[in-house]
Amino acid sequence: MSLLQIERLDMEIHGTAILRNVSLSVAPGQIVGVIGESGSGKSMTALSVMQLLPDGAQCRGEVSLSGHDMLTLPERALCRLRGNEVGMVFQEPMTALNPIKRIGDQVAETILIHENVSRAEAMARAREALDRCELPADQFPLTRYPFELSGGQRQRVVIAMAIALRPQLLIADEPTTALDVTTQAEILTLLKRLVEEDGMGLMLITHDLAVVADMADEIVIMRQGEVVEAGPAAQVLAERKHPYTRALFEASGHQPERADTGTGAPLLRVENAVREYATRRKGVWGKPGVFRAVKSVSFQIERGESLGLVGESGCGKSTLTRAILGLEDVQGGRIEMDGEPVFTGQRPNRDIRRRMQVVFQDPYGSFNPRWKVARLVAEPFHLLDGRPADWREQVAKVLDDVGIGADAMERYVHEFSGGQRQRIAIARALILRPELVVLDEAVSALDVSIRAQILDLLAALQKDYGLAYLFISHDLSVVRNVTDRVMVMQAGEIVEEGPTAQVFDAPVHPYTKRLIAAAPVLPEFATQD
Amino acid sequence: MLRYLLRRLLSLVVSLVVASMVIFAMVEVVPGDPAAYMLGLNAQADTLAALREELGLNGSLVARYFDWVGGMVQGDFGTSYTYRTPVAGMVADRVAISLPLALYALALSTAIAFPAGIWAAARRGRAADVTVMGVTQLGVAIPNFWFAMLMVLVFAINLRWFNAGGFAGWDEGFFAAMKSLTLPAIALALPQASILARVMRSSLLDTLNEDFIRTARAKGLTRGQALRRHALGNALIPVLTILGMQFAFLLAGGIIIENVFYLPGLGRLVFQAISARDLIVVESVVMLLVFAVIVVNFVVDLAYAAVDPRLRARL
Numbered sequence: 137m138s139l140l141q142i143e144r145l146d147m148e149i150h151g152t153a154i155l156r157n158v159s160l161s162v163a164p165g166q167i168v169g170v171i172g173e174s175g176s177g178k179s180m181t182a183l184s185v186m187q188l189l190p191d192g193a194q195c196r197g198e199v200s201l202s203g204h205d206m207l208t209l210p211e212r213a214l215c216r217l218r219g220n221e222v223g224m225v226f227q228e229p230m231t232a233l234n235p236i237k238r239i240g241d242q243v244a245e246t247i248l249i250h251e252n253v254s255r256a257e258a259m260a261r262a263r264e265a266l267d268r269c270e271l272p273a274d275q276f277p278l279t280r281y282p283f284e285l286s287g288g289q290r291q292r293v294v295i296a297m298a299i300a301l302r303p304q305l306l307i308a309d310e311p312t313t314a315l316d317v318t319t320q321a322e323i324l325t326l327l328k329r330l331v332e333e334d335g336m337g338l339m340l341i342t343h344d345l346a347v348v349a350d351m352a353d354e355i356v357i358m359r360q361g362e363v364v365e366a367g368p369a370a371q372v373l374a375e376r377k378h379p380y381t382r383a384l385f386e387a388s389g390h391q392p393e394r395a396d397t398g399t400g401a402p403l404l405r406v407e408n409a410v411r412e413y414a415t416r417r418k419g420v421w422g423k424p425g426v427f428r429a430v431k432s433v434s435f436q437i438e439r440g441e442s443l444g445l446v447g448e449s450g451c452g453k454s455t456l457t458r459a460i461l462g463l464e465d466v467q468g469g470r471i472e473m474d475g476e477p478v479f480t481g482q483r484p485n486r487d488i489r490r491r492m493q494v495v496f497q498d499p500y501g502s503f504n505p506r507w508k509v510a511r512l513v514a515e516p517f518h519l520l521d522g523r524p525a526d527w528r529e530q531v532a533k534v535l536d537d538v539g540i541g542a543d544a545m546e547r548y549v550h551e552f553s554g555g556q557r558q559r560i561a562i563a564r565a566l567i568l569r570p571e572l573v574v575l576d577e578a579v580s581a582l583d584v585s586i587r588a589q590i591l592d593l594l595a596a597l598q599k600d601y602g603l604a605y606l607f608i609s610h611d612l613s614v615v616r617n618v619t620d621r622v623m624v625m626q627a628g629e630i631v632e633e634g635p636t637a638q639v640f641d642a643p644v645h646p647y648t649k650r651l652i653a654a655a656p657v658l659p660e661f662a663t664q665d
Numbered sequence: 666m667l668r669y670l671l672r673r674l675l676s677l678v679v680s681l682v683v684a685s686m687v688i689f690a691m692v693e694v695v696p697g698d699p700a701a702y703m704l705g706l707n708a709q710a711d712t713l714a715a716l717r718e719e720l721g722l723n724g725s726l727v728a729r730y731f732d733w734v735g736g737m738v739q740g741d742f743g744t745s746y747t748y749r750t751p752v753a754g755m756v757a758d759r760v761a762i763s764l765p766l767a768l769y770a771l772a773l774s775t776a777i778a779f780p781a782g783i784w785a786a787a788r789r790g791r792a793a794d795v796t797v798m799g800v801t802q803l804g805v806a807i808p809n810f811w812f813a814m815l816m817v818l819v820f821a822i823n824l825r826w827f828n829a830g831g832f833a834g835w836d837e838g839f840f841a842a843m844k845s846l847t848l849p850a851i852a853l854a855l856p857q858a859s860i861l862a863r864v865m866r867s868s869l870l871d872t873l874n875e876d877f878i879r880t881a882r883a884k885g886l887t888r889g890q891a892l893r894r895h896a897l898g899n900a901l902i903p904v905l906t907i908l909g910m911q912f913a914f915l916l917a918g919g920i921i922i923e924n925v926f927y928l929p930g931l932g933r934l935v936f937q938a939i940s941a942r943d944l945i946v947v948e949s950v951v952m953l954l955v956f957a958v959i960v961v962n963f964v965v966d967l968a969y970a971a972v973d974p975r976l977r978a979r980l
Binding site for chain 1: 876880882978
């Protein structure tokens with residue numbers, strides 16, 4: 137018998153249909169991967185099981201969890217089930233924990249809420265749960281606060297909270313999306329081990345096919361609130377009956393057509409660049425310490441080439457990017473474009489800045505919401521000595537080039553989707569016809585199908601505009617598909633550099649090896665058509 | 666921790682020094698010679714000079730500033746020009762009314778605002794929320810002196826539960842004294858409570874949208890439990906800020922309410938002293954209020970650290 141049985145579930149919020157006729161089941165000890173892009177309804181399906189839906193949500197159909205009909209149970213009974221029979225882990229570990237409570241208290245709370253035990257016993261069991269999640273007592277005493285832990289460690293605390301009472305079902309909603317690849321691999325291994333040890337069912341929700349391909353027994357593919365394909369993992373991965381499943385696979389491993397545009401002529405030179413920050417003073421009269429975020433990094437970018445920079449959070453890649461853009465000065469070494477320093481005196485070198493633009497990760501946060509698109513795209517003109525007379529024509533042209541169309545000029549960014557906004561951000565970067573564009577996690581926040589379109593666009597623009605790209609990402613598969621050369625950064629240093637294919641196929645440095653091993657991959661038979 | 670305390674204390678002292686200079690300078694530039702004012706229009710030049718000498722108005726600016734500050738540090742606030750009694754004693758009598766009144770009002774304000782704000786946030790968009798928001802809107806809008814007069818009409822004149830004004834004195838016993846402060850405290854507290862309830866509500870609503878509330882609910886906590894155990898502590902920080910500001914206002918800003926209820930508090934003292942050009946009293950009271958505000962801010966800073974472990978770690 138199934139542990140979780142969802143039958144013909146319809147859900148609407150204030151009359152808008154969110155889920156349509158969703159059916160899926162999870163058996164004890166089984167891992168079911170639910171895959172879909174944003175808006176596919178995968179998280180809402182999970183929240184329907186928990187009955188933690190937003191206000192105004194109405195469910196029809198059947199959701200049965202070990203015999204309990206979740207759609208008809210009163211709230212009081214649901215509270216007894218949540219945390220006890222079913223636990224849940226969320227995407228964003230940085231905000232999932234109460235910042236002002238100790239981790240021990242937060243884990244013990246799950247136990248105290250459901251069982252009539254003493255505080256001491258609850259704390260002892262919280263300790264046990266944290267141990268099981270590989271947070272040993274000597275390094276992670278119960279008295280730690282969340283802010284003292286890294287993202288991966290916090291996610292372990294959230295998992296410990298969810299499994300403290302050994303629930304029969306664990307729902308993990310994008311549990312590793314916000315984490316680095318090596319941390320992701322560790323968390324996935326942990327989840328797998330817990331499933332095996334406790335025989336619990338796991339509903340693993342993700343947008344990343346490769347993550348589930350590695351560990352799911354069953355796969356459910358969702359799109360726009362409906363299940364489009366479901367079945368045993370190996371079968372779904374091999375057969376891909378539904379066109380959407382095929383499209384999703386294609387997009388996940390998408391390789392844009394790229395012309396070889398490298399010229400061999402150096403454009404940007406970074407020579408022994410050092411970036412330092414002052415750290416907190418120690419004691420009352422102590423001196424501030426120095427943290428070296430970038431330690432003597434050297435490389436160069438050629439005109440027209442795509443150079444990848446990969447590394448995990450905290451490795452110094454963002455700091456290096458800011459120095460390259462001339463937003464901050466270096467404390468040692470030189471960064472030059474065509475022999476001119478990018479930073480002069482107290483500010484970026486304007487002559488250089490206009491030849492170098494950037495696209496950031498977040499398509500929502502990187503625009504002023506009160507400006508119209510025309511003004512947003514025209515903003516870099518302030519780097520010139522005045523806005524050219526034909527600036528509106530230029531904006532229209534570049535919006536056409538990125539596939540948005542000139543009629544977007546009088547609209548505001550909130551009218552556009554994430555993918556469209558990223559196109560507008562690219563238009564803004566291209567308006568001055570730069571020679572180098574820094575793409576700082578520029579496709580990381582996008583769904584795979586949108587990401588594939590943007591990567592195609594970037595490849596086409598590179599050819600038309602003769603651009604060099606510095607492609608910064610934590611996503612190894614994307615970097616592999618779109619760059620000529622790649623650099624691997626760890627703890628402020630570039631530990632390996634070389635032609636992309638060579639670095640990925642025959643990594644030399646142990647850290648590169650670890651990164652590549654940790655990155656989830658689609659099985660061979662699934663990527664070949 | 667020690668570093669944080671020392672830094673806060675240092676900034677406290679610096680603020681006090683700067684404030685004392687500003688107050689001294691302002692009183693100096695205000696037109697009106699206290700001696701001339703005391704002696705009236707027909708004063709003889711030599712009498713005036715003698716009085717100026719006696720009042721200590723003749724020395725250099727710097728010397729007089731240090732005299733003033735030095736005196737205050739030793740508890741000597743000088744002698745009132747008009748009443749010819751030590752300012753320290755006068756101020757102490759008034760503080761004995763104004764400080765309890767401010768604390769009383771603050772306690773009332775908190776006692777009303779916290780439950781009201783929490784209640785409204787927990788029932789967002791429902792009748793309770795609409796009611797609290799409506800009532801607090803009125804509470805913010807209605808001038809407190811008008812409300813004070815209304816209360817006098819109802820509770821003192823019609824029902825005769827309270828005296829219409831005046832202060833019984835602490836000699837009459839704690840309850841008699843507190844009773845005569847009750848109506849003024851309510852009048853002072855209501856607008857403050859309205860503001861505080863609204864801040865509490867919006868801060869709680871923000872916190873209830875946080876991811877960790879969802880995590881708490883997924884653990885099996887009810888809405889109410891999640892609110893009490895996880896949202897409340899986190900929502901407290903903006904509330905503390907407002908609370909600190911309100912205390913300062915209540916201490917100094919009771920002037921109108923003190924007039925309505927004939928309470929001989931600090932506000933009335935300042936008001937009378939300004940009309941009588943009794944500059945030494947004005948200086949002293951203002952300095953005292955500044956001192957109170959700075960100390961309250963210091964306490965609020967410490968309260969932040971008590972609430973938020975992230976802040977403690979950075980101390």
